[in-house]
Amino acid sequence: xxxxxxxxxxxxxxxxxxxxxxxxxxxVEFDRVSKTYLPGTRKEFxxxxxxxxxxxxxxxxxxxxxMLGPSGCGKSTVLRLIAGLAPHFPATSGTVLVDGVPxxxxxxxxxxxxxxxxxFPNRTVLDNVAFGLECAHVPQKERLERAWEWLGKVGLxxxxxxxxxxxxxxxxxxxxxxxxxxxxxxxxIILMDEPFGALDPGTxxxxxxxxxxxxxxxEATVFFVTHDVGEAVFxxxxxxxxxxxxxxxxxxxxxxxxxxxxxxxQAVPAFQQxxxxxxxxxxxxxxxxxxxxxxx
Amino acid sequence: MADLDSxxxxxxxxxxxxxxxxxxxxxxxxxxxxLEGMLLSLACIVGVLVIWWIITVGDGDHRLVDAYxxxxxxxxxxxxxxxxxxGLSLGALTxxxxxxxxxLMAAAIGVPLGLISGSYLRVGAFFKPVSIFGxxxxxxxxxxxxxxxxxxxDVQKVMFIFLAAVAFIHFDSSSAARAVPDRFxxxxxxxxxxxxxxxxxxxxxxxxxxxxxxxxLGWSLLQEHVRLAADVKSAGFWLRALLGFALGIGLxxxxxxxxxxxxxxxxxxxxxxxxxxxLLFGLAFGYIMLAEVINPKHGLGALIITSxxxxxxxxxxxxxxIIALLAWGIDRFILMIQRQAFPYLKYGQD
Numbered sequence: 001x002x003x004x005x006x007x008x009x010x011x012x013x014x015x016x017x018x019x020x021x022x023x024x025x026x027x028v029e030f031d032r033v034s035k036t037y038l039p040g041t042r043k044e045f046x047x048x049x050x051x052x053x054x055x056x057x058x059x060x061x062x063x064x065x066x067m068l069g070p071s072g073c074g075k076s077t078v079l080r081l082i083a084g085l086a087p088h089f090p091a092t093s094g095t096v097l098v099d100g101v102p103x104x105x106x107x108x109x110x111x112x113x114x115x116x117x118x119x120f121p122n123r124t125v126l127d128n129v130a131f132g133l134e135c136a137h138v139p140q141k142e143r144l145e146r147a148w149e150w151l152g153k154v155g156l157x158x159x160x161x162x163x164x165x166x167x168x169x170x171x172x173x174x175x176x177x178x179x180x181x182x183x184x185x186x187x188x189i190i191l192m193d194e195p196f197g198a199l200d201p202g203t204x205x206x207x208x209x210x211x212x213x214x215x216x217x218x219e220a221t222v223f224f225v226t227h228d229v230g231e232a233v234f235x236x237x238x239x240x241x242x243x244x245x246x247x248x249x250x251x252x253x254x255x256x257x258x259x260x261x262x263x264x265x266q267a268v269p270a271f272q273q274x275x276x277x278x279x280x281x282x283x284x285x286x287x288x289x290x291x292x293x294x295x296x
Numbered sequence: 297m298a299d300l301d302s303x304x305x306x307x308x309x310x311x312x313x314x315x316x317x318x319x320x321x322x323x324x325x326x327x328x329x330x331l332e333g334m335l336l337s338l339a340c341i342v343g344v345l346v347i348w349w350i351i352t353v354g355d356g357d358h359r360l361v362d363a364y365x366x367x368x369x370x371x372x373x374x375x376x377x378x379x380x381x382x383g384l385s386l387g388a389l390t391x392x393x394x395x396x397x398x399x400l401m402a403a404a405i406g407v408p409l410g411l412i413s414g415s416y417l418r419v420g421a422f423f424k425p426v427s428i429f430g431x432x433x434x435x436x437x438x439x440x441x442x443x444x445x446x447x448x449x450d451v452q453k454v455m456f457i458f459l460a461a462v463a464f465i466h467f468d469s470s471s472a473a474r475a476v477p478d479r480f481x482x483x484x485x486x487x488x489x490x491x492x493x494x495x496x497x498x499x500x501x502x503x504x505x506x507x508x509x510x511x512x513l514g515w516s517l518l519q520e521h522v523r524l525a526a527d528v529k530s531a532g533f534w535l536r537a538l539l540g541f542a543l544g545i546g547l548x549x550x551x552x553x554x555x556x557x558x559x560x561x562x563x564x565x566x567x568x569x570x571x572x573x574x575l576l577f578g579l580a581f582g583y584i585m586l587a588e589v590i591n592p593k594h595g596l597g598a599l600i601i602t603s604x605x606x607x608x609x610x611x612x613x614x615x616x617x618i619i620a621l622l623a624w625g626i627d628r629f630i631l632m633i634q635r636q637a638f639p640y641l642k643y644g645q646d
Contacts, residue, residue, distance in 0.1 A: 085485070108486065122566075
């Protein structure tokens with residue numbers, strides 16, 4: 001475990017080791033989880049090896065977990081194992097527990113936000129947001145009202161955009177629709193796989209602020225995969241740093257959650273210092289993988 | 297051609313509008329204006345007519361091509377009223393309804409089966425040999441077989457279209473379902489889409505009733521020597537009704553009983569399916585001529601074959617022209633519907 005000391009007083013971002021505390025219920029638990037594709041063939045590939053961690057279900061809060069690591073280190077595999085999405089699911093070995101029971105196939109209790117939004121092109125914005133409620137047989141009037149409400153919550157102008165099709169929206173607006181569509185169902189766990197990876201920097205910062213604002217009232221546990229160290233440090237309560245393939249978690253650290261807007265945060269020296277430290281750790285993790293020698 | 301490559305800025309100004317236009321003709325993917333496009337198409341038509349006129353002008357031995365082989369354009373178009381009197385509209389209508397009948401049957405089976413094959417891949421693997429066979433057998437070779445199986449009346453022509461089209465429709469629908477990206481299925485799953493037997497069954501029964509009607513009533517109406525009133529009392533009628541119902545359930549229940557298919561895969565595959573149906577209908581309309589030259593009774597194919605045997609030969613050319621125009625008109629009509637039905641597609645596919 002790493003300990004990074006930042007001068008106290010002016011520090012909005014404090015990085016400290018996590019103390020394991022087994023008293024709370026564990027919402028997600030990985031115990032020595034490995035995933036190997038095409039085992040026994042020449043194309044055999046191990047995506048993650050012996051990933052072990054657990055996330056406690058803090059009452060009324062939830063935790064925001066940022067996952068950082070080099071490309072192809074298996075961050076997405078971890079996310080998809082929690083979501084129950086094939087072909088990553090099920091794991092080759094080890095146990096994945098969600099809320100104390102072995103993870104099952106995908107369900108609405110675990111929301112997933114993809115990088116490319118995946119908004120249904122044949123549905124209007126409103127019908128996209130209402131999709132989950134439609135599947136759960138919520139009457140049309142009620143589900144459309146709730147969808148309308150959520151459009152406002154994610155910062156869309158419902159009057160303007162509700163009846164547009166996804167192709168008529170910008171990337172940032174599309175991602176807002178995708179987020180509303182997931183959050184409307186009130187999932188306990190939200191899995192986000194580089195959700196802002198395709199957005200331009202300005203939009204990206206707006207989306208980060210939106211996510212912080214929404215998350216405060218959500219009380220859900222969020223797993224957030226990103227390549228952007230600044231984004232991870234800004235959003236996360238806790239960071240998992242992965243080693244290169246086959247991935248495993250080499251560092252866990254707690255981070256003070258953000259107290260101001262993303263664009264202001266970038267200018268705070270202590271924040272910049274934290275980003276530098278995490279980047280350094282990431283670099284170290286990339287060079288020395290403790291579980292396996294880096295494959296050629 | 298050398299000046300096409302010239303990059304001197306002054307060159308364009310000196311060339312004049314014709315020169316500029318010629319340069320744009322030589323520019324890759326330079327889009328003509330709508331008027332320009334229409335004028336160019338018109339030029340092609342005029343060109344063909346002029347060539348046609350040149351090789352058929354004059355009389356007797358002075359013509360380049362004799363009147364027996366190729367009538368002049370004037371003579372051809374002048375014979376139109378006579379063709380109309382020979383029952384052109386009835387012929388066109390007959391041909392169209394035969395294609396529609398066979399094609400609708402092929403779509404009613406090929407589309408749902410294709411969507412199932414593209415979604416439940418083991419079902420797809422099972423039907424693969426039939427699909428490959430159906431798409432690779434020469435269509436014309438089906439004519440003798442359909443004559444043996446279905447006689448020479450309307451049923452044979454309809455069934456010929458059905459057999460010719462169904463494998464292609466199945467294949468294209470299967471590809472369309474398969475082409476829906478995994479991402480959308482995964483999204484649907486994580487939003488709670490799941491199997492839903494009861495809702496699926498209700499929708500299914502309605503569709504199956506339609507299948508049952510076609511199999512019982514529709515089939516009776518196709519037969520030439522069967523009277524409906526008598527047929528309703530036969531056991532065969534009710535057996536067909538039952539089989540039709542079972543077929544409808546079997547084809548649609550797998551699709552409608554799963555929310556991911558009903559709400560995501562099927563609607564998202566539909567634009568591709570309709571597009572493929574539009575293109576295949578054009579082909580089927582061509583194939584009906586093959587069936588209609590045998591035992592020619594009504595239909596555009598019949599008109600052509602009797603014109604060849606008894607004249608006037610001008611009518612062959614007129615019929616060909618009308619068939620092409622009709623097929624093109626139907627194609628545009630379906631394209632228009634496509635644009636209405638799928639407003640979220642930025643552009644219709646040609």
